[in-house]
Amino acid sequence: MYVCVESSSLHSVCRGLNMKFDQKALCKRAAQLELNKQKKFQNNLAAMSVLEPLLLDVYATIHPKPRDYELRKLLVHAFNAMVKDIFGNSNGFPIIEPFGSFTMDLFTGMSDLDLSLNFSNDEALNLPRERKISFLKKFAHALYSFQNKGHVSGVLPVMGARVPIVKVVDCGTGIECDISVENKDGISRSSIFAIVSSIDERFRILSYLMKFWAKVHDINSSKDHTMNSLTIISLVTFHLQTRDPPILPPFSTLFKDGTDIASVQNVAFGLKSFGRRNVESVAGLFVSLLNKLSAVESLWQHGLCASIYEGSWICKKWKSRVGHMSVEDYLDRSENFARAVGKDEMQKIYICIRDSCDYLSSFMYGRLDAFMLKKSLFGSIPMQKPLNQLTNEDKDVKRKYPLHGPAAPPFEDTFTKRKRYTEADGEHLVYVGIIYSPLGHIKPGILGFNISLNCIRIEPEVGGHGELASPPTPSSSIGTSKDSGTVIPDRQNGQLYQTHRTLMLVQPQGLLFLCVSMYRASSANTTVAMMHRAITRGIREQLSGSRACISNELRFYRILPWPWSCSAYLCRVQAPSIQAAIRNEDAVREGKFMKGVRHLCENGITEVPKRYIFPISDRSPKPKIISGDNITLPVIDLSLLQTPNHRFQVLESLSNACKNYGFFRVVNHGMPRELIGRTISAAKRFFELPFEERSKYMLNDIRSPVRYGTSFNQNNDGVFSWRDFLKLNCQPLATSLPHWPSSPVDLREVGVEYAKENKRVFMVIMDGVLESLGLEKKKKDEMKREFEEGTEMMVMNCFPACPEPELTLGMPPHSDYGFLTLLVQDDVEGLQVQCGGQWVTVDPVPDSILVNVGDHLEIFSNGRYKSVLHRVFVNSSKSRISIACLHSLPFEKVISPSPSLINEQTPKLYMDTDFEAFLDYMAISETTNKTFLQSRKLVH
Numbered sequence: 001m002y003v004c005v006e007s008s009s010l011h012s013v014c015r016g017l018n019m020k021f022d023q024k025a026l027c028k029r030a031a032q033l034e035l036n037k038q039k040k041f042q043n044n045l046a047a048m049s050v051l052e053p054l055l056l057d058v059y060a061t062i063h064p065k066p067r068d069y070e071l072r073k074l075l076v077h078a079f080n081a082m083v084k085d086i087f088g089n090s091n092g093f094p095i096i097e098p099f100g101s102f103t104m105d106l107f108t109g110m111s112d113l114d115l116s117l118n119f120s121n122d123e124a125l126n127l128p129r130e131r132k133i134s135f136l137k138k139f140a141h142a143l144y145s146f147q148n149k150g151h152v153s154g155v156l157p158v159m160g161a162r163v164p165i166v167k168v169v170d171c172g173t174g175i176e177c178d179i180s181v182e183n184k185d186g187i188s189r190s191s192i193f194a195i196v197s198s199i200d201e202r203f204r205i206l207s208y209l210m211k212f213w214a215k216v217h218d219i220n221s222s223k224d225h226t227m228n229s230l231t232i233i234s235l236v237t238f239h240l241q242t243r244d245p246p247i248l249p250p251f252s253t254l255f256k257d258g259t260d261i262a263s264v265q266n267v268a269f270g271l272k273s274f275g276r277r278n279v280e281s282v283a284g285l286f287v288s289l290l291n292k293l294s295a296v297e298s299l300w301q302h303g304l305c306a307s308i309y310e311g312s313w314i315c316k317k318w319k320s321r322v323g324h325m326s327v328e329d330y331l332d333r334s335e336n337f338a339r340a341v342g343k344d345e346m347q348k349i350y351i352c353i354r355d356s357c358d359y360l361s362s363f364m365y366g367r368l369d370a371f372m373l374k375k376s377l378f379g380s381i382p383m384q385k386p387l388n389q390l391t392n393e394d395k396d397v398k399r400k401y402p403l404h405g406p407a408a409p410p411f412e413d414t415f416t417k418r419k420r421y422t423e424a425d426g427e428h429l430v431y432v433g434i435i436y437s438p439l440g441h442i443k444p445g446i447l448g449f450n451i452s453l454n455c456i457r458i459e460p461e462v463g464g465h466g467e468l469a470s471p472p473t474p475s476s477s478i479g480t481s482k483d484s485g486t487v488i489p490d491r492q493n494g495q496l497y498q499t500h501r502t503l504m505l506v507q508p509q510g511l512l513f514l515c516v517s518m519y520r521a522s523s524a525n526t527t528v529a530m531m532h533r534a535i536t537r538g539i540r541e542q543l544s545g546s547r548a549c550i551s552n553e554l555r556f557y558r559i560l561p562w563p564w565s566c567s568a569y570l571c572r573v574q575a576p577s578i579q580a581a582i583r584n585e586d587a588v589r590e591g592k593f594m595k596g597v598r599h600l601c602e603n604g605i606t607e608v609p610k611r612y613i614f615p616i617s618d619r620s621p622k623p624k625i626i627s628g629d630n631i632t633l634p635v636i637d638l639s640l641l642q643t644p645n646h647r648f649q650v651l652e653s654l655s656n657a658c659k660n661y662g663f664f665r666v667v668n669h670g671m672p673r674e675l676i677g678r679t680i681s682a683a684k685r686f687f688e689l690p691f692e693e694r695s696k697y698m699l700n701d702i703r704s705p706v707r708y709g710t711s712f713n714q715n716n717d718g719v720f721s722w723r724d725f726l727k728l729n730c731q732p733l734a735t736s737l738p739h740w741p742s743s744p745v746d747l748r749e750v751g752v753e754y755a756k757e758n759k760r761v762f763m764v765i766m767d768g769v770l771e772s773l774g775l776e777k778k779k780k781d782e783m784k785r786e787f788e789e790g791t792e793m794m795v796m797n798c799f800p801a802c803p804e805p806e807l808t809l810g811m812p813p814h815s816d817y818g819f820l821t822l823l824v825q826d827d828v829e830g831l832q833v834q835c836g837g838q839w840v841t842v843d844p845v846p847d848s849i850l851v852n853v854g855d856h857l858e859i860f861s862n863g864r865y866k867s868v869l870h871r872v873f874v875n876s877s878k879s880r881i882s883i884a885c886l887h888s889l890p891f892e893k894v895i896s897p898s899p900s901l902i903n904e905q906t907p908k909l910y911m912d913t914d915f916e917a918f919l920d921y922m923a924i925s926e927t928t929n930k931t932f933l934q935s936r937k938l939v940h
């Protein structure tokens with residue numbers, strides 16, 4: 001125990017500055033540093049107004065749902081029934097009482113449940129440690145027998161801990177519980193924070209955000225010597241106490257009538273409007289809290305301590321040493337909540353704090369967009385629910401203490417980005433519950449490992465088992481000694497060896513994958529957390545290949561003897577019927593959809609697989625069949641653009657076309673008709689090659705000079721598009737060309753000729769576009785020089801004939817990313833553009849080249865010219881080929897609104913962007929519907 005030897009006259013020597021601090025000087029210095037930091041940090045109002053909803057959105061995502069509350073309550077109830085059987089129940093005791101994050105209302109669906117086994121209500125009663133341990137042993141003994149029967153799993157007594165506990169996972173809910181005895185300290189601390197929550201709601205929001213932020217950065221774990229939750233919540237409290245005007249009172253005020261819950265509650269009741277005078281936003285508080293922590297980095301070692309009892313900094317030394325971080329326990333002021341924080345871990349914490357301040361600062365300066373900020377602060381993986389929280393009442397599993405509750409709501413898909421079926425399918429996901437208990441069930445075999453799952457539970461919403469496999473009985477063994485495993489390389493930390501097995505189960509309404517991993521570290525320096533991260537990445541990569549969506553990840557256990565560890569994943573794929581499930585399973589297993597639409601058609605299909613069915617809202621209204629109803633696009637005669645007499649007029653038309661349509665045709669462009677014909681023909685012949693030949697170019701790297709693929713953004717598309725494509729990078733040609741397909745034999749030659757001609761035509765149009773935007777000659781010439789070196793991506797599209805064309809789309813509504821796209825096509829109709837809120841079909845016109853404004857030009861023109869949404873429909877009889885060339889500035893160039901187009905009436909509307917940002921975005925998001933461009937918009 002650390003005993004406080006603090007006094008206000010305590011001196012500590014600052015080695016670096018050779019300076020002494022007493023309490024007053026130290027606190028003054030902390031305030032000064034915070035002020036300096038705050039001054040340097042430019043709070044941009046527009047950016048703040050984007051940050052606020054962003055943070056509230058994160059909060060809404062992580063905040064538990066009603067079912068999470070309910071399950072925990074039911075679980076407490078079930079444990080109480082269990083306790084009654086184990087210990088008897090004479091005077092109403094013992095009872096199980098929850099505390100910790102659940103009672104503070106600061107938990108998430110992933111949080112453990114802290115429970116205390118209480119033998120009386122007497123707050124003063126303090127059982128000796130030995131007594132507590134003997135009660136826990138008795139409890140653990142009973143739990144083991146429940147474990148054998150499949151009621152609970154992962155029973156683990158941790159008697160050597162400061163507070164002895166038994167860990168156990170409930171099979172019905174998947175919730176891990178830490179049970180302690182007479183944990184009155186824990187109960188009163190969490191009750192007090194729950195009361196504080198009622199004073200100002202910013203406390204709870206900020207606590208959630210900070211806890212989540214810390215979790216994402218792996219700095220919220222006392223076991224790993226980073227910050228425990230009490231430290232984080234106390235730092236939030238402290239920040240709110242030290243704002244001007246303060247939002248929360250010092251706890252000394254709260255405790256003025258005593259520290260018993262009733263008194264504190266009473267006092268708090270009178271403080272309900274305490275923080276009202278302070279109107280700071282959550283975003284403002286979030287930023288200033290990180291800045292505050294960042295500012296005082298150097299002062300902790302001199303005894304700086306956050307006292308929420310006093311509501312101010314104090315100077316404090318703990319008995320054995322100065323805390324690396326000091327956050328005074330408000331009930332026992334001789335204790336440091338942050339006592340577990342280690343020296344190296346403090347550095348890790350500070351790297352995260354500094355980085356996050358930098359991200360926020362870049363965001364304020366417009367150098368980082370909201371999307372990337374969110375990713376940097378909170379990661380890109382949504383919080384996942386413990387899978388068994390999706391349960392209905394137990395049916396199959398033996399459960400002695402059933403959770404009697406209302407039926408579980410339908411599965412809420414937190415992975416909307418990866419959702420594979422549309423709402424129109426009508427059916428929700430199957431519930432599947434699974435508990436994996438590694439303790440005592442994983443043994444290294446001679447060649448591999450034996451893994452037994454001691455309590456898998458499968459609970460279909462509708463009874464009956466799948467056809468492909470029946471659910472494993474409790475303790476099915478899915479590991480075999482023949483399974484020598486796969487090596488998953490960890491790019492950052494060398495190699496980790498792991499073995500994993502994939503168990504596939506088909507349920508009447510869905511398909512499940514269960515991946516159980518058992519692995520060991522390759523070196524003694526590898527921490528368990530590193531192993532876990534590497535395996536997680538590996539499994540996710542494998543699953544993204546199969547397009548399964550991960551519905552949940554089981555708890556990560558560190559309780560195996562070093563260097564072994566294990567984790568398990570359950571993934572589910574939504575499917576409306578067993579047949580569909582089997583079809584999908586085939587497709588997923590063989591990666592059939594990934595092989596493209598032509599491949600699918602070549603294998604004979606008579607209906608559109610579910611995976612390709614778009615929501616009605618996306619595919620309606622049906623394309624108009626009556627010709628003549630199609631849109632007449634502006635026509636720009638490029639030959640006239642070069643004649644001085646007509647140039648001005650043509651520029652005028654060009655400007656109108658870019659402003660009002662975003663699409664126009666160019667004629668008299670000088671591109672030989674036969675060259676267009678030859679290029680389309682080469683593309684057509686490429687798609688007609690045997691799949692084995694085409695598949696040589698099926699590369700997953702979006703930066704590769706050649707890429708054969710399918711759909712729109714195949715790694716992220718929820719619904720697949722009826723399109724295959726071949727993307728050829730044309731800049732620089734010399735290095736890209738050798739990678740282009742060698743078959744059909746003329747593809748390279750024709751492609752090069754076409755790419756060069758296309759660039760020439762693009763330069764002519766771009767010259768006009770720049771002039772029409774009023775750029776002065778010098779700037780225009782400079783831009784043109786850059787465009788000469790600019791990117792050019794040739795996209796050959798193939799839209800095969802489709803058995804049910806009205807259900808799908810060749811391309812979803814999207815805009816193109818570059819400055820201009822030049823498009824040619826065969827004679828089959830398919831393109832539609834959005835015009836005045838309507839989808840209108842564009843006729844194929846031989847000899848003309850269709851041009852459209854891309855996102856980069858919308859940004860560069862500061863919104864004067866608009867990139868326009870377009871989509872492609874397919875038909876039942878004819879395959880269609882189109883070739884789009886997307887042109888932009890060089891890859892590394894930053895694209896920003898032209899300064900000449902920013903003025904008082906039209907302030908800068910978009911933040912700077914580059915290809916890297918686009919690619920990053922594309923890698924994890926759906927890019928349809930101009931979402932990328934939306935993410936670049938500045939709010940005024």
Ligand SMILES: O=C(O)CCC(=O)C(=O)O
Nearest residue numbers: 795797816831872882884
């Ligand atoms: O095929 C078409 O008409 C349009 C193709 C397209 O929009 C694209 O490749 O971005």
Ligand SMILES: [Fe+2]
Nearest residue numbers: 814815816870
């Ligand atoms: Fe397009």
